[in-house]
Amino acid sequence: MQAPVSYKLRQQQLWLSSDRCVFWEDEKTLIVSDLHFGKTGHFRKWGIPVPQGVYKNDLQRLVGQLQYFQPKQLIVVGDLFHSHENKELELFRKWRNDFPALDVQLVKGNHDILHDRWYHETGITVTEEILSLKDLFGFIHDLSPHQWSFGSSAYYFSGHLHPGIRINGQGRQSLCFPCFYFTDKFCVLPAFSEFTGMAMIRPSSHENVFAIVDNKVMQLQ
């Protein structure tokens, strides 16, 4: 794995990881979005044989990031779980028990439909809409309904979109990569899970885009 890439935002030190997450050094917080845990299990339950290796690997990557950055807190900007409870989530619970000291914050996404009790029992603090930290950063799953009504000067982290960027090569070749997308008011995080699609973004020229190409973070603009 390549070393994370430094990114300064509002005088805060951020590190962008090629494992699709952001470490906020000042607050010792790891920020991730769209993990969609249980998605393979959901498919399989319905007779669609998606290999579960992708889920296992997602979990292992998350462990890797926790060991690397040693955060106090994990903020999930929505879609931690894909759907209803299934056996795959038992593996997640087991995993959760291995990190008792870690504070896990979930800002609810449209996929997070589990019962409140389940989150509680699994040691996850749930915020319904917006989680604000230090009046500095806000966390919200889906920005689109709120985008134009930000009153405060806070900077927002969001997910939901699964942003991707298209890079055109010679001829008709074009490749798509997941990316971090920073505008002056908000950032959209790449989906953490590998078992997710992408929505192509069309950034303006002054915005920052970091693509994840072959386990490396590459700044495109």
Added chain:
Amino acid sequence: MNEKSGLVNAPTGFGKTFSVFLGSLIGFINRHPADHATRSRNGLQLIWISPLRALAKDVGRAMEEVITELGMSWKVGIRNGDTEMSERQKQKRQMPEVLIITPESLHLLLAQKGYPDLFKSLHIIAVDEWHELIGSKRGVQVELAISRIVSLQKKLFNQQCSIWGISATIGNMEEAREVLLSSLSLQGAERVVTVKANLRKEVVIESILPDEIEKYPWAGHLGIKLVHKVIPVIHQSRTTLIFINTRGMSEIWYQTLLNAAPDLAGVLALHHGSIEQELRIWVEESLHSGRLKAVVCTASLDLGVDFRPVETVIQVGSPKGVARFLQRAGRSGHRPGEVSKIYFLPTHSLELVEAAALKNAIEENFIESREPMLLCFDVLIQYLCTLAISEGFSPGELYEEVKATYCYRDITMDEWTAILDFVTTGGSALQQYDEYKKVEVIDGLYRITSRRIAMRHRLHIGTIVSESMLKVKFVSGGYIGMVEEWFVSRLTPGDVFTISGRNVELVMIKDMTVLVRKSNSKKSMVPSWQGGRMPLSANLGKKLREKFTEAFTLSSQLRVTGNGQMVLPPKIDPGSPQDPELVALQPLFQLQEQLSHIPKANELLIEHIETKDGFHLFVFPFEGRLVHEAMAAILAYRISRHTPITFSIAMNDYGFELLSDQPIPVDDTNVYELFSPDDLLNDIQRSVNATEMARRKFRDIAVIGGLIFTGYPGEQKKARHLQASASLLFNVFSEYDPNNLLMRQAYQEVLDREMEELRLRNMLERIQQSEIVITFPQQLTPFCFPIKVDSLRENLTSEKLEDRVKRMQAQLGK
């Protein structure tokens, strides 16, 4: 024909369809000489498999007429996606004697509880248009269904039905028969026959020659300039079919014809696969009744029952193959003894050579083969689930059946086990955290017990489709047609495009539906449907190369008189008249010979040309776009192995181009080595982006294999959590289950179908035996011009392209 099985082959319009049906009736009469007329409720006697839903009604109607004339009490039923629930229920209670069915619906029948009893009285399975089915996965569905029925009949009722295929002429008739009858245990010579009509359909081919031959042909003006020559043809004939290769171009032709001849309004129609079904049916019925003067159509009208009023056919652009051209010609004069008249209208002047080549190929009956598909694991997975829904299956017994088919005769025990594993345990999993559920093993029988999974699977069976299509509807309601997803994905709201002859503006895309409103905009985009881009067939390519030899001979005998007039040589052999196309093209050939060379059949032409764009290498194997694409990549790879160099690549059906910013090191010393068939497979893997191609193939396979669920009516919302794109699944499988059979199939299909590996190899072997002629023209030649222009198309809109091409033509001078 009783007790026997085989293939019936005759040109279109010779009643081959009815030979089998009548045989079935006669068989019945012979079995029941006394009471054949009054016997009713006899159970299913004849299964009539037809690839087209649209055909069913007409065929059924014709059959009923015969039954009535004979005074018999048989019933004819239709079973396909359009059949209503009540009708299906009726059929379940009492099967009609004749069931006209599509391959998909036949599989749905096998998904019904108690299906084995349906085949108790079955005497004949007839497969109509077998030549269309054999090269496709629907053909594999037919093979599997036959294997099941034959085996059941033997086991349960100790009898064997006859199987009859009905096919137009293809190059591999013997093989086509073998594929169809592979499951029959008795293949004695006396029981297997091919019935061939001893008749020759008279086909008259006439090229529509432009008044002035452009020395620089370019692919792109669509032959539209010749529209004024088409109109008299339409006026002179009772009804004319105008075949256009792609749906996009057919829209353009329809508009252009209406503008050029406003009097055709109301009697000119458009017919292609993406047009609303109701409208298509209306067009077909109007064709029958002779109400229409002309129809602009695509392959959508290749098949089907006869349209008697059709007197003339116009083929616009290369038909790409002999069989297809013949099939289209046969749509006119659709009665025994009548002459089929077909006009060939080139979309660029060089295509006229194809007309000459086609005539020759038809004379010699040199028709393409249709290669059957092999080891389609996706179809097999679907089939296993189908059987698991109804009665379940026992794997040992089914293995024998499946192995008896042509498609799966080489399946290994390992592959079979992997497939069973895939449907029962879902491949690679995290044991204690897995809840995979699809097929369960209950008392040795493989079954699907979940009603929801069963229901989903039934809805899935019909989905052997090539592209993901979206419906186009007006915001105010009303269905217009279908477009391919990739076309729409490039549009933004407000963009105007043409569909079903109407200009519409995109409003939004919602729930797999494209919502549009009417537009009065003059400018619009025409969707290009990718299905139309067939490569030139190997047979036509060969004939084409032969024609160039003739063109060369002709060209070398030509004298130019003092005032610039060309004088043709007297005919050498009065028995073989010169092709008017080759004569008309002489100015072009003269220029080609003057600048470079006209390749003869035993030569491969390579042109080195330097322009301000860089260094071009043009190669002309005449082997079709797909082979050229692969060959260009391999050649580029082989060159770059010795010299660091990068290329861009362009190709068409005649040849391909490598373009580089430095001289391309291909000369007499290394050229045979560069075109060597040695180590081909490895070089393909190293050079061609097989992963990207396999990714595209995988969509189809994932849908058929049940990995992608497209949702069902009213449940789209619920199904959303179960949707993943084929591309995403491809990534996940590549990473976590790369040896999955469906993945392997995707790569194999790329090799067989996208690159035509066998043909590529044959071409290289041919080239090794040929003389390779390398020339260094000072400017672009007539041969390379279309390739150069084609490559411009990729990144320019058609309008700008036209300007740019005109400029290029002007620069080159006449």
